Amino acid sequence: MRPEGVQVHGDDGPPVLLLPGGAATCDGFFPGLVEGLVADPGARVIVHDRRGTGSSSEPGTLADAPDHLHTLVAALGTGPVVAVGQSLGGAVAALWAARYPQDLAGLVLLDMTPVNDAEICRQVERRTAVMARISAVPLLGPALIGGTLRLAGLQMKRGLRPDCAAAVDRTLEMDVDQLVRATAGLTELARQWRDGALPQIPAAVVTADRKADDPIRQAHARIARDLGTTPVSWPRATHSVHLDHPDEVLDAVRRVIAGQPVR
Template sequence: MRTMVDGVATYRIGGSGGASVVYLPGAGLVGLDFLNLTSVPGAAHLLYDRGGTGWSAPAALPRSAAEVAHELRRVAGPGPHVLVGHSMGAVYARRFAQLYPASVAGLLMLDPGHEDLFAHLPAEAASLNDRMKPDPAQLPELTPEQLSAARTAYESLLASWPPDVREELIGYHLTKWRIALLESANLESAVYDELRGGGPVPDVPTIVLTAGAGNPAWSAYGPPELVRKALDGIRDLHASMAAAVTDGEHRILEGATHQVPHLEQPDAVRAALSDLLAKLR
């Protein structure tokens, strides 16, 4: 199932002849975390692990968005593709679209990040965001209790995965959790600036999905009123992303959190992907 392309681990699922759907995981996630979406018919699905993540070859982290986009072009080919991007993966998807507009047929954005995020949030949100950024090197190892709780949560979220794949994924997440912090370290300092100066994103059918429950980590650092206002701002931003294209749509995934919306509301995400593919047909 897993193959290597220039040191990048890839997983191709589904037949040829349909649309090409490529998944860009958020920081800390890997291709196989999106296996549950590949049951959507009428498409050939490509899951992959960015360099330095998952089962791909090691790479120095963080990387520029352009590096990631060029890597994806080598792995996925010219397309055109439907890009399914989650969180930071959605930022990378938009950078790919800037650099290779002819290779993009549509975009499905799962609670995406955006370079103008803080323009839509209360002023206090920037300080809240800074407090949520620990130094990966200073974080202690997970305690046995934390590992047990995390394993239980992953076993529930990944219950429908084949047992061998589920165990491999859980083992990865329990041991490589610092990668999320390493990979996203330059998101606000460099990657967002790449998008600001990178030119237009092509006007293709786009569906933007907002995690209705937001980011639970924010509640540990900020008061409820600030967290609510921040979530309202994110919803406004996502609505404006959808409105910026001719055929755009914004949907709320009620009850889903930022970290794994496609695992908590899989039917709604699969429905959005099906609807996007139908637009293209």
């Protein structure tokens, strides 16, 4: 019996599990990816909000996400999956692969939150906590957060195709408190991270178009090295690379499914 809140698109073929960023709901987060993967290579695409995120009514923490996903894959009986994770979803995918390597047939990490760098993770937790404190100020706080997000959304949507622009709007309709809970414990998990923990499986580590000496890009390079690959960066790619380079992301996932290198 399929667990509650799980959608599986496609009838057969290699299983792919999607992990959105932040605490966002998975449905619609990766525009075109589900349909593209079902069409070619005929994948089964698992859409699910892990505990504590999206529309899930079950409480959950970042630390217990690998255990939850391990149980989910076992309940679905899909065997090892290719996990596609953006931002915090990429960190979850890496943590899952380190704890349960037998669950993963491949990894696609899209500008993942660097769970291998405690200082960067501390900054992420601090920023979300500041957002929560501002949001808690009666009247003024929600208006300030909402205005800031709308402005960011306008900038992000420039030049995007319509379905990707719509995904920006859905993503920015965030529950700040839920986001804080979803990121809680990130710094401690990063402190516990050990290089060399990841399995040697087909993988793509996509990093935004940053300078070579950027700490996030360097952290991504270390993750890629652990996976036996090299990081990929496309011109003008942002943190939301799944939205500004959706076709390249689709191609990258297809290549990882096929065990081919991603460029």
